[in-house]
């Protein structure tokens with residue numbers, strides 16, 4: 343009983359999940375199955391008078407189904423062999439058409455489902471809070487997009503097949519009850535019994551399915567890191583160790599798949615013998631105990647055979663649905679997580695600031711760990727502000743607060759006197775330029791990298807060359823064969839650090855930003871690149887508001903204000919020369935860097 347209840351709840355939850363996306367379309371899929379089943383049963387019923395007439399009898403009595411002959415008589419059709427044959431053919435032709443349409447409709451709904459889920463996740467990720475994103479397993483996102491959505495699509499297909507099968511069983515049962523109710527009872531008994539045997543195996547399959555999701559997540563995560571860190575792995579010879587890790591992960595995936603397939607095969611192997619036992623019993627009982635008319639037995643058997651095929655279909659598609667159940671859970675959980683941490687567009691549309699961005703007594707904690715404390719910092723329009731300080735002193739966290747990726751716990755961030763959080767986040771962020779330690783380069787042309795796939799027309803091309811010039815990219819572009827159409831190889835692997843930074847600067851300038859944030863590379867750069875970067879920044883000085891998280895002091899010599907961070911607080915501030923006198927930390931740093 344408990345098993346049956348659970349079976350119903352599970353199927354109902356699948357139904358609500360699919361229904362939430364497909365709505366009435368799901369009902370159309372099932373309605374088509376009912377229609378197909380009715381036509382099929384009607385066609386099969388025509389065998390009864392045919393068999394009776396072929397048996398030498400002239401009667402066209404359909405027993406309990408005589409309402410059919412009555413209906414035919416009412417429209418002036420007296421049943422004869424020929425007419426019964428014609429009706430048989432017409433009905434099965436109609437059924438064929440319904441099945442054809444039903445199959446196409448199913449595929450269409452399947453595609454709609456896949457697209458909607460992918461788009462829901464993409465939309466969910468677009469509005470997902472950054473602080474939650476950094477805690478999410480990256481492999482999970484990848485696996486959900488590629489693996490789990492396909493598994494879910496298969497689940498839908500199997501689920502529909504299962505429900506269609508169940509509908510057909512009901513229709514066949516209904517007709518067989520009308521033809522011979524005792525026989526119908528036997529079929530019911532046989533179906534229920536054989537199903538009970540499979541409930542236990544289905545439960546095991548479902549558990550395995552959840553394991554498959556988690557090993558797939560892990561594999562996708564490892565694979566992503568393998569690709570992202572390819573250069574490092576190759577350079578350090580660690581690629582072989584990593585290959586072993588990948589191999590182990592592949593083995594885990596295969597091991598789980600093998601286990602689930604063993605279960606599926608057990609079911610496939612035992613289902614038929616079990617059902618044949620049921621058939622043999624039913625035929626025996628029909629012939630020896632019930633002594634039904636031979637024509638009724640044959641038609642009953644036809645229904646029974648049909649019902650049996652449907653039972654097999656229901657069982658196997660239920661099993662396959664369960665096999666991929668983990669995917670629905672995985673997608674559902676992730677989707678709920680995205681919804682729970684959604685940032686909704688609200689507030690004043692941000693058009694840019696005129697005077698300043700002011701951090702007043704701002705504090706921020708990760709969990710209970712205070713990372714920034716009582717920060718007072720003013721960024722004046724078109725000035726360059728630099729942050730320096732030891733690693734872990736909170737500079738990047740400060741930038742993340744400014745970019746609105748993290749929210750402050752205390753204090754205020756005022757933009758021309760208005761609280762940052764009263765602005766619509768999307769409009770605010772589209773005015774931010776952000777260049778990370780590893781400038782983002784897409785595998786595409788210089789033009790697309792800078793314009794972010796903006797249409798290539800005269801107006802945009804002029805703008806492109808303007809920003810390219812502002813980012814000192816002109817000579818680089820003209821040195822290439824295809825100019826702005828030059829493809830920047832795999833993540834810009836063939837560009838120098840300075841060139842990559844300039845491409846990123848140009849991209850940010852193209853989008854008409856209000857403030858440019860640069861998180862400088864911490865790794866040692868050669869002096870030529872360092873000079874290049876310094877020139878890049880100096881050329882923007884006074885034209886763009888900049889916040890530079892600096893590791894190389896040479897690049898911020900001209901900054902208007904430099905803030906020294908220490909343990910999440912501002913220890914000192916001033917321009918370069920002032921700080922050399924005021925801050926021993928800063929002075930030591932300049933000496934260490936030979937400035």
Ligand SMILES: Nc1ncnc2c1ncn2[C@@H]1O[C@H](COP(=O)(O)OP(=O)(O)OP(=O)(O)O)[C@@H](O)[C@H]1O
Pocket residue numbers: 476708713731732733734735736737738739740
């Ligand atoms: N997602 C996070 N969860 C918890 N703690 C974090 C998280 N991100 C950063 N921290 C902690 O916050 C502190 C400040 O980090 P932050 O990256 O802001 O320092 P930083 O000055 O930019 O360092 P660096 O110069 O090395 O980039 C560090 O102690 C770091 O461990």
